[in-house]
Amino acid sequence: MARSGGGTPQLRAVGPVIAPAAVAVVLVAANLLNNRLAPGAYVATCAAGAALLLLAARWDGCSWPDLGLGRDGLRRGPRWAAAAALLVLAVYTVAALLPFTRTAFEDERAGGSPFPEVLYNVLVHIPLGTVLLEEVAFRGVLYAMLARRYGVPKAVAGSSLLFGFWHVLPSLNLASRNAAVESLAGTGTGATAAAVTAAVVVTALGGAVFCELRRRSGSLLAPMGLHWALNGIGFAFAAALASG
Secondary structure (H helix, E strand, C coil): CHHHHHHHHHHHHHHHHHHHHHHHHHHHHHHHHHHHHCHHHHHHHHHHHHHHHHHHHHHHCCCCCCCCCCHHHHHHHHHHHHHHHHHHHHHHHHHHHCHHHHHHHCECCCCCCCHHHHHHHHHHHHHHHHHHHHHHHHHHHHHHHHHHHHCHHHHHHHHHHHHHHHCCCCCCCHHHHEHHHHHHHCCCHHHHHHHHHHHHHHHHHHHHHHHHHHHHHCCCHHHHHHHHHHHHHHHHHHHHHHHC
């Protein structure tokens, strides 16, 4: 017992030093696995990455409320998430009805997908993969760790900027997959650079919106709901328009 009691303070003392490095390693590994090395294990990688990030945050000294996962936040979060999802549904419905915005839904990842694949993406791949890892990472762990050290404004800026750079690898083929992006950026190396730059900027700005939703609601579930709605409902609309 004496040895265990002596070891715990030492582990806690190095946590604030090692935990940020552990977070960086997990994020780099997950990004490479998901986009290059093992995309077939996407959901498993995201779930494992989210768990490791939460462990690192707790080691760093973050409480569950710091992470947006306290009891009060978990009670309030579903209402915020539902409201965000309904707003996205309304916006997407209008966009799908207007000819000049409908092309935004023309994405080869959704076009021609059979119904079971659409369900899997909307109900499993996106919420248990993309949303789980990215929200835990950027609006949960990084936001909390940066806020404890530097305050909320710098936490918003830092986590949002990192969220933007997180999308460099996934956006390398964006121009060739999305008709609206290709029509704006064109093709070739310059188009790829433009698409990646735009993706980084847009997702960084989106990250700031997610952070504000996280701050106002006090819950990680709120940006999770908005994130799922943007990606999941968007995928469903893209698949429906492609098949129609």
